[in-house]
Amino acid sequence: DAKTTQPTSMDCAEGRAANLPCNHSTISGNEYVYWYRQIHSQGPQYIIHGLKNNETNEMASLIITEDRKSSTLILPHATLRDTAVYYCIVRVLDYKLSFGAGTTVTVRA
Amino acid sequence: DVKVTQSSRYLVKRTGEKVFLECVQDMDHENMFWYRQDPGLGLRLIYFSYDVKMKEKGDIPEGYSVSREKKERFSLILESASTNQTSMYLCASSPLYAQGALPFEQYFGPGTRLTVT
Numbered sequence: 001d002a003k004t005t006q007p008t009s010m011d012c013a014e015g016r017a018a019n020l021p022c023n024h025s026t027i028s029g030n031e032y033v034y035w036y037r038q039i040h041s042q043g044p045q046y047i048i049h050g051l052k053n054n055e056t057n058e059m060a061s062l063i064i065t066e067d068r069k070s071s072t073l074i075l076p077h078a079t080l081r082d083t084a085v086y087y088c089i090v091r092v093l094d095y096k097l098s099f100g101a102g103t104t105v106t107v108r109a
Numbered sequence: 110d111v112k113v114t115q116s117s118r119y120l121v122k123r124t125g126e127k128v129f130l131e132c133v134q135d136m137d138h139e140n141m142f143w144y145r146q147d148p149g150l151g152l153r154l155i156y157f158s159y160d161v162k163m164k165e166k167g168d169i170p171e172g173y174s175v176s177r178e179k180k181e182r183f184s185l186i187l188e189s190a191s192t193n194q195t196s197m198y199l200c201a202s203s204p205l206y207a208q209g210a211l212p213f214e215q216y217f218g219p220g221t222r223l224t225v226t
Contacts, residue, residue: 032211032213034213041219041220042217042219042220043113043199043200043201043217043218043219043220044152044199044201044217045217046213046214046215046216049211049213049214089213091213093206093211093212093213094212094213095140095142095154095157095203095212095213095215096154096167096168097142097144097152097154097201097213097215098151098152098153098154098168099146099151099152100151101149101151
């Protein structure tokens with residue numbers, strides 16, 4: 001699996017966009033980028049995934065660079081409930097989820 | 110909404126005890142999973158099941174077994190609990206890939222924090 005690098009933590013103001021970077025310079029052509037988050041004392045929650053193109057859903061947008069070596073998860077209007085640990089994962093299409101340390105995002109009022 | 114429930118949020122057991130962790134999902138998903146999550150080690154797959162009575166080992170199956178007698182229920186069994194099995198245990202479910210969902214789109218329960226003393 002391609003290794004990912006995320007910042008340890010970041011703060012965001014409520015109502016502003018939160019941009020979460022992820023580096024995955026060794027990504028292979030058949031590996032997807034996907035994101036999960038985990039709110040304190042809850043199970044992980046799937047957010048979004050992408051292969052080559054940018055993607056948007058009701059929760060977030062995923063911007064993948066043309067060379068696919070990095071990506072950014074965008075939470076368009078962060079709320080206090082978005083405070084969580086966010087995990088960027090790069091992996092082939094299989095069932096084995098595996099998270100590392102992630103980015104702790106704190107949304108402040 | 111998909112709902113995955115786990116029998117206990119917190120559990121304390123003694124070394125050597127047999128421990129059962131229960132998971133129930135209400136969305137008729139074929140796939141169910143057991144993970145453990147530890148600081149510094151992240152999330153790791155223990156076992157998964159793609160059908161009733163079917164199971165496959167994940168990355169760390171040693172010391173665990175599973176049971177799936179009904180589609181909605183998946184149990185994790187610690188035959189003889191040890192202190193190194195103190196962890197957060199997370200159950201997840203997902204529909205089949207053939208039904209349009211990608212394999213990593215899994216729905217998690219709230220977790221069971223198990224302490225073995």
